[in-house]
Amino acid sequence: MNPLKALVVKEFKDLLREPQILIGIVLAPILMLGLMGGILSTTFSSVREATAGRLSIAVLDLDRGVYSSNFIDTLKRMNVSIYEVESKSIDEAILEASSRNLKLLLIVPEGFSGNVTLGVKAKLQVYSNIESFSLLSTIPSSAIQAYIATYEHILAYSLLRRVAPSIDPSFVLDPVSLDEYTVIQGSVVKAPPSIIFQRFFGQSLMLPFSMFIVVIVAMQIAATSMAKEKEERTLEVLLTLPVKRIYILMGKLAGSILIAIIGSISYLSGFAFYLSSFSAIPQEELAGLDVRAEYVKVMEIPLQGYIVIGALLTLSLIAFLSIAVGLSALADDVRSAQSLLGIVFIPLIIPFIFTLFVDVNTLPVALKILVYAIPLSYPMLSINSILSGDYFTPIVGILYLTIFTLAVLYVSAWFFESEKILTAKIKVRFMKKPEASDMYGEG
Amino acid sequence: MTPIVELIDVWKSYDGVQALRGMNLEVRRGEIFGLLGPNGAGKTTTLKIIVGLLRMDRGIVKINGIDIREEPYEYKRLIGYVPESVSLPDYLTVEELLVYSGKIRGVPMMHIKERMDYFVKIFELEDKRRTLIASLSSGMRQKVAIVSALINDPDLLILDEPFIGIDPMGQHILKEMFGERVKDGKTVFISTHMLDTAERLCDRVAVIHRGQNVASGDLKDLQRLSRTGEDATLEEVFLRLIEEAKEMSMEKPIKEERKGFSIFFRRDAP
Numbered sequence: 001m002n003p004l005k006a007l008v009v010k011e012f013k014d015l016l017r018e019p020q021i022l023i024g025i026v027l028a029p030i031l032m033l034g035l036m037g038g039i040l041s042t043t044f045s046s047v048r049e050a051t052a053g054r055l056s057i058a059v060l061d062l063d064r065g066v067y068s069s070n071f072i073d074t075l076k077r078m079n080v081s082i083y084e085v086e087s088k089s090i091d092e093a094i095l096e097a098s099s100r101n102l103k104l105l106l107i108v109p110e111g112f113s114g115n116v117t118l119g120v121k122a123k124l125q126v127y128s129n130i131e132s133f134s135l136l137s138t139i140p141s142s143a144i145q146a147y148i149a150t151y152e153h154i155l156a157y158s159l160l161r162r163v164a165p166s167i168d169p170s171f172v173l174d175p176v177s178l179d180e181y182t183v184i185q186g187s188v189v190k191a192p193p194s195i196i197f198q199r200f201f202g203q204s205l206m207l208p209f210s211m212f213i214v215v216i217v218a219m220q221i222a223a224t225s226m227a228k229e230k231e232e233r234t235l236e237v238l239l240t241l242p243v244k245r246i247y248i249l250m251g252k253l254a255g256s257i258l259i260a261i262i263g264s265i266s267y268l269s270g271f272a273f274y275l276s277s278f279s280a281i282p283q284e285e286l287a288g289l290d291v292r293a294e295y296v297k298v299m300e301i302p303l304q305g306y307i308v309i310g311a312l313l314t315l316s317l318i319a320f321l322s323i324a325v326g327l328s329a330l331a332d333d334v335r336s337a338q339s340l341l342g343i344v345f346i347p348l349i350i351p352f353i354f355t356l357f358v359d360v361n362t363l364p365v366a367l368k369i370l371v372y373a374i375p376l377s378y379p380m381l382s383i384n385s386i387l388s389g390d391y392f393t394p395i396v397g398i399l400y401l402t403i404f405t406l407a408v409l410y411v412s413a414w415f416f417e418s419e420k421i422l423t424a425k426i427k428v429r430f431m432k433k434p435e436a437s438d439m440y441g442e443g
Numbered sequence: 444m445t446p447i448v449e450l451i452d453v454w455k456s457y458d459g460v461q462a463l464r465g466m467n468l469e470v471r472r473g474e475i476f477g478l479l480g481p482n483g484a485g486k487t488t489t490l491k492i493i494v495g496l497l498r499m500d501r502g503i504v505k506i507n508g509i510d511i512r513e514e515p516y517e518y519k520r521l522i523g524y525v526p527e528s529v530s531l532p533d534y535l536t537v538e539e540l541l542v543y544s545g546k547i548r549g550v551p552m553m554h555i556k557e558r559m560d561y562f563v564k565i566f567e568l569e570d571k572r573r574t575l576i577a578s579l580s581s582g583m584r585q586k587v588a589i590v591s592a593l594i595n596d597p598d599l600l601i602l603d604e605p606f607i608g609i610d611p612m613g614q615h616i617l618k619e620m621f622g623e624r625v626k627d628g629k630t631v632f633i634s635t636h637m638l639d640t641a642e643r644l645c646d647r648v649a650v651i652h653r654g655q656n657v658a659s660g661d662l663k664d665l666q667r668l669s670r671t672g673e674d675a676t677l678e679e680v681f682l683r684l685i686e687e688a689k690e691m692s693m694e695k696p697i698k699e700e701r702k703g704f705s706i707f708f709r710r711d712a713p
Contacts, residue, residue: 003547003549006547010535010543013535013539014533014534014535016534232530233526233530234530234532236491236496236530237524237531239496240524241547242518242519243547244516418498419498
């Protein structure tokens with residue numbers, strides 16, 4: 001077997017079985033996000049069931065006129081279960097409705113029919129009995145509002161027909177309609193920009209977010225693994241083996257990347273399940289639009305785009321993991337290694353934030369140079385570039401990252417070849433002079 | 444015959460401390476060789492230079508006649524090394540570790556299995572084959588580390604304080620195994636503080652002090668060199684040699700040593 005393969009297999013098994021990694025990086029994200037998603041999903045299911053079920057309300061008709069009777073009959077025809085309370089006062093009616101476990105009391109005040117007849121705005125009153133502050137407790141109130149709005153529409157239609165028989169009531173009620181279009185890269189999509197942005201944001205957020213997670217997780221794993229080898233002195237035996245030290249470095253990088261991919265799949269699966277639990281009606285459906293088909297044409301990342309992003313991400317991973325392994329090899333222990341890693345996380349976060357919220361082209365020149373100088377900017381910024389059909393930035397990114405990665409690998413390999421990998425002992429808070437017994441044993 | 448290990452005028456310093464001052468050493472094939480010396484004498488530094496963990500400042504180290512600076516990796520195939528404080532990957536099973544150790548040294552799987560079966564039986568680790576190393580006792584780990592170093596059947600087995608942490612039964616098995624290897628023409632090179640064990644076990648020893656080889660040879664040679672008499676134990680010989688070395692080093696200024704007068708005190712038996 002190739003020694004590199006043996007090293008990667010060993011590294012992968014040793015890392016994956018470590019409880020801290022198995023629980024913290026592989027199991028916890030999918031379990032926690034899955035659990036949260038499950039709870040939300042159950043809640044939303046209950047809400048949906050409650051919404052779909054027949055609405056039961058108590059009604060106190062103090063008007064007893066033509067329009068109040070018409071209103072109550074219309075509700076009944078709309079399949080609302082009506083319990084007409086016998087109490088004469090509102091307080092008693094509330095108690096009566098509560099005793100029958102009815103969450104809503106609808107009161108038609110005296111004069112309701114008279115006002116409608118005279119053309120004066122009529123009023124209704126709704127009392128919601130809330131026993132707990134949960135999403136479910138708001139549903140009856142929302143539902144009755146929808147029924148009342150429907151009745152209002154029917155009533156307005158009927159009144160208009162009576163007052164002006166020659167005019168189409170639907171025109172008076174909705175005289176202007178709006179068809180909204182968005183032009184993206186010259187292609188026209190029948191949807192308002194707000195809905196397009198929601199879809200685009202979902203895509204442009206998820207990809208950098210997943211990249212960010214993969215890189216951060218992989219760096220932490222690689223740094224911990226390296227620092228642990230040094231702290232526990234397993235590195236000493238590893239370095240006495242008849243394999244080139246660059247293979248040991250590559251084995252560590254590959255093992256960490258594999259674990260990071262598993263961790264990221266776990267995280268993103270949990271995250272996707274969590275997001276899917278918000279399976280409310282999509283915004284475009286509410287707007288009466290079918291955006292998807294046209295959206296796909298202009299907003300989907302093409303295959304070559306994914307290949308370019310994949311190449312950029314792979315190069316970034318190798319470069320940043322080499323830095324993580326090199327830094328952690330300098331550290332005295334695992335804790336110091338993780339603290340040292342914090343220094344590297346800062347430039348990682350900068351492009352991530354800019355990608356999400358700011359258009360880099362609008363930044364001052366100095367800041368723009370800073371962003372473009374950070375290697376991980378390229379995979380993140382490339383998503384927007386590729387979506388807008390610009391492949392120049394990603395190609396420049398690939399070249400820049402290749403040079404950067406080779407340089408980092410060269411420095412890491414040089415460091416691995418030197419005995420500094422064993423003797424360097426950086427503690428984060430202070431520099432400790434190496435002790436003879438630490439480095440060279442007691443003999 | 445070419446010695447299996449040869450150190451010629453090896454110097455090593457770190458952080459202003461001179462760990463080795465012209466170390467000269469010769470380990471022959473087919474012997475159990477002991478490296479003896481007080482704390483800080485340079486035993487572990489010597490071993491770490493031989494196994495390629497540390498780089499010497501100057502001098503020559505040859506393993507089986509190969510200059511390790513010219514062939515920094517290949518010569519390691521001849522070596523099995525067990526450090527003083529054994530540390531192994533926690534989350535591999537004993538079997539997985541041994542297979543990995545063999546594969547990384549380029550040993551064919553068939554030989555790995557044969558040797559694993561043999562050594563696991565000898566070291567009474569049969570029921571631990573599928574146990575994670577994390578759940579083994581320190582003595583068991585020491586045994587696993589030794590088996591791991593033996594999986595490529597090395598010509599030269601180097602052990603730093605091999606008996607520390609191992610129970611008497613384990614020590615007995617280890618000594619028997621050393622004897623068997625020597626019979627097969629292999630070499631065992633140990634560094635130890637346990638002078639009585641070294642006296643019974645080693646064919647030859649080297650006594651080192653302040654990074655120099657004070658004297659080397661078998662017990663009779665050392666008795667003669669130290670003028671302690673034929674009945675003197677290795678412990679008595681050792682103490683006399685170290686005492687003399689201390690007196691001599693006080694007479695010799697450090698500056699002179701650093702200039703390269705490295706064998707001023709070396710007394711080798713023929």
